[in-house]
Amino acid sequence: MGVEVKAAEPCIVKPSEETPRHGLWLSSLDLMLAKSGHVPLVYFYRSCPGTDGDVARLKVALARALVSFYPLAGRVGVDGDGRMQVDCAEQGVPFLVAHSDHTVDEFSSFKPSPELRRLFVPCVDDSPSVVCAIQVTFLGCGGVALGAALHHAVADGASTFHFFRTWSAFSSGDGAAAAALELPCHDRTLLRARSPPVVHPDALSVFCPKLSPSELxxxxxxxxxxxxxxxLDALKRACGRDVSTFCALGAHVWRCVVAARRLPPDATTRLVFPANVRGCLRPPIPDSYFGNGIIMLGATGKARDVASEEHLASVAGRIRGAISRMDDELVHSAIDYLELDLGGSSLPTKPAGSLPKNELRVVKWLDMTAYGADFGWGEPLVMHLAVQQRAGFVYLMDGVGGSVRILVSLEHAILNDFQRLLHANAAKL
Known part of the structure; x- marks a missing residue:
């Protein structure tokens, strides 16, 4: 595709009321994910007649939402010690309005791609300190694409979707929905490292402090x-009683990737996944905590065992076992480890490359009400990353009617084998 999006000059949307002005301290969990830079998201909406007049309403609602979510209107910077922070001074969110002759149906596959990001996500390459930028593109069919670039140093998935639910509730005029939403909690000291930091000897058997990107x-x-x-129901039955959707589907995807990659039977393979710590601390931190409240957990096994059709329940058990070990001590050990590793660093650099072939990262975007973002156009048709260019990443997302959508980023050479195994193995259950 050529350049088929015509955009006006961006404006800046600032909070509609005065907000705190200070340097927002970032926890070691924030610094761990800061190297990812801006996360490119895109929502697609079906035909919405008369949407051009919605721009003013969207801006007013955004300004109102930024009062509570004020760090999004700030800029990434460093404190006096060279530690990354967010400078909160109501600098505002770049807001771009665009028009395109494209239709929603042209993107029916909705596969992430550099082109999808180029068309519908605001470019922040020249403004890397911007925390959040928004682009609203009105399509030729009357539909809308809403793209966002949001810095991972500031928010994880749960926090990001909390913001979108709030903004959309204000935009759609749903007062009841807006009133029901909790205000974000900005006390990031709740995830401050202990003094002195202490790492429990067993923590690193489950907590994965680092991935090892490689050139693929x-x-x-x-x-x-x-x-x-x-x-999905068949997979869960095969994995035993009370197994979660994530454990069953994570095990299934893991075994299909290992088999498709044809790893040596004795090779050790690892599944890494982010886990929400909000309810694991004692006392627990609020679900409305705004920031990065996740650590990376890992499950390992021999390739022969993970790829075996007979061992699906055992593989799911490995994942469930890692989750069950996440308690207050493990979370604090993870925070302390990262503080020792990252706390003295300046702005982190973005990792390059894909994951090694013996590693896979599976990200759960299930039951996060990510689709609860009705800006007055109805529920979004789809929402996901606009681009993912590193192999070894899988996202699990809610589908229609209880189904699950699996977004995979894998080596092109194994994709056909993966697809065959994904559906063939599921059909045998």
């Missing part, structure tokens, strides 16, 4: 697959 030869392919509710 060959192209990376993005694809989206659907697992029906019936297939």
């Amino acid at each position: 030869s060959g192209a990376v392919a993005n694809e989206i697959f659907d697992i029906s509710k019936e297939q």
Whole structure:
């Protein structure tokens, strides 16, 4: 595709009321994810007649939401010690309005791609300190694409979707929905490291402090697959009683990737996944905590065992076992470890490359009410990353009617084998 989006000069939307002005301290969990830079998200909405007149309403609602979510209107900087922070001084959110002759149906596959990001996500390459930027593109069919670039140093998935739910509730005029939403909690000292930091000896057997990006030869392919509710129910039955959707589907995807990659039987493979710490601390921190409240957990196994069709319940058990070990001590040990590793660093650099072939990261975007973002156009048709160019990443997202959508970023050479195994193995259950 050529350049088919015509955009006006961006304006800056600032909070509609005075907000705190200070340097917002970032926890070691924030610094861990800051190297990811800006996360490119895109929402697509079906035909919405007369949407051009919605720009003023969107801006007013955004300004109102930024009163509570004021760090999004700040800029990434450093404190006097060279530690990354967010300078909160109501600098505002760049807001771009664009028009395109494209239609929603042209993006029916909705596969992440550099083109999808180029068309619908605001470019922040020249403004890396911007925390959040928004682009609203009105499509030729009457639909809307809403793109955002949001710095990972400031928010994880739960916090990001909390913001979008709030903004959309103000925008749609749903007073009841807006009133029901909790205000964000900005006390990041709740995740401050202990003094002195202490890392429990057993913590590193579950907590994964670092991934090891490597240069991958060959192209990376993005694809989206659907697992029906019936297939998901069969997977869960095969994994035993009370197994979660994440454990069952994570085990299934892991074994399919290991088999498709043809890892040596004795090779050790690792599944890494982010886990929400908000309810694991004692006392727990609020669900409305705004920031990064996740640590990386890992489950390992021999390739022969993970890829075996007979061992699916055991593989799911490995994942569930890692989750069950996440308690107050493990979380604090993870925070302390990262503080020792990252606390004295300045602005982190973005990692390059894909994951090693023996590693896979699976991210859960299930039950996060990510689709609860009705700006007056109805529920979004789809929401996901606009681009993912590193192999070894999988996102699990809610589908339609109890199904699950699986966004995979894998080596192009193994994609066909992965697809065959994904559906063939599920059909055998």
